[in-house]
Amino acid sequence: MRSQRGWFLLFLLVEGVVALYVTFGRAGFDPLTGLLVLAPAMGLASVAYRFQCDQERELSRVRQIAELAQQAIVRPLPPRLGGMSLAVHTRSATDQALIGGDLHDALVAPTGVRLIVGDVKGKGMEAVRLSAVVLASFRRHAPDVPDLVTLATALDADLVPHLGEEDFVTVLLAEFVPGEVRLVNCGHPAPLRIGHRLEALEPPEPSPPLGLGPEPRLRRAGLGLSQRLLLYTDGLSEARDADGVEFPLDRHVRHALAAPGLDHALPNLLDLLDEHAGDLRDDLTLLLVQPVPAPDPAERAAGPEPDGPAATALPADSRKDGF
Structure with missing residues (x-):
């Protein structure tokens, strides 16, 4: 040039x-x-x-x-973490930026794998700054606090001194234990559980985002080996086509996310999204999670596979039950 x-x-x-x-x-x-x-x-x-x-x-x-700096803020996640398979995709709506206002991270705590997905209001470097504040707070508190409600309260306390009058951050916290996921949702899109059907795991009561007086409530839901959980930001749910129609979270999404292997499922979803909306006008984060079976004693003695055991294939579509 x-x-x-x-x-x-x-x-x-x-x-x-x-x-x-x-x-x-x-x-x-x-x-x-x-x-x-x-x-x-x-x-x-x-x-x-x-x-x-x-x-x-x-x-x-x-x-x-x-x-x-952005690579230091949002660190890459491994494909296997504490008995969970992970697949992540991020896309910034800002040119030349790796991330924008979206944030995510995961770590292993004594109670299980804990994960955060969030979305800062706004774009640009100010959104990146607030993302860094939330992630630093998550990394400091998540290994030690006893539950997700306490964790959400700690995140809000750390974030408030850094906010302007109209700033806030939506956050979804998840904790994975055998057979179950525990969720705390502060103004964030509800995660999708993918199994025989596609189901949005809504919070028991709506809570404002961080910075706006959140009232976190715990939700517990089953998550078996043949189920997956998609955590995402509104870059997915609010993506619109040329006529202004939002991206439908329907059976086509369920079929895409049920592909064998998480590394195939997210590209399938992105193909649907690009076909519907084309260029995105908002940041996008997708995090797909699935429990993996623990190795039997013989396998444990032989040592783990390089990338851990593969996730179990999901059951065939069942349209009579939900999406």
Whole structure:
């Protein structure tokens, strides 16, 4: 791109010389006089071009620093964590950004695997800053607090001093124990349980987001080896087509997410989303989770497989029951 601009600038200068020559020549003036008039303009154009190149180099440097900072904020998750298989996809609506206002993380606590998915109101670096505050608080408190309600309260207390008057963060907290998932939802889209049907696990009572006086309530739901859980941000549920119709969370989504292997399921969902909405106008985070069977004693003695055991295939679609 920079070389193209250089050639374009040279082309304009040559065109200017020719135009002055023709104009001054026909009027009876010395063409050298015209070149002397043009010379300062050529110098200014050269200075402007060098300034633009310097600005582009500085912008590239800033983008590299921002990319490293964002990678430090949202760390990659392993495909296997504490008896759970994980698959993650993130997409920022902001050009040149790895993340925006979305956040996610997971860790192993004494009670089980704990996971967070959230969405900061707004975009840009301010949203990234608030994401960093929430994730730092999650990493500090999640390994030790006794339950998710206490964890949500701690996150809110840490976040409030950093918020403006209209700022808030929606958050979904999940804790996985054998056969069960425990959820606390503060203003976030409800996760989807995928099994014989697609089911939104709504909170027992709605709670405001963090920063707006949340009232977290615990929900417990079964999650067997043949079921998956999709946690996501509103970049999925509020994606609209050209007619303004939101992305439907229907049996097609259930079929896509029931594909063998989590690494196939999320691409299937993204294909549906891109077909429906095209370019996204909001950040998107998708986190698909499934329990995996514990190895038997013989397998445990032999050592784990490199990536852990594969997730169990989901049952066939059952349209008579929900989605």
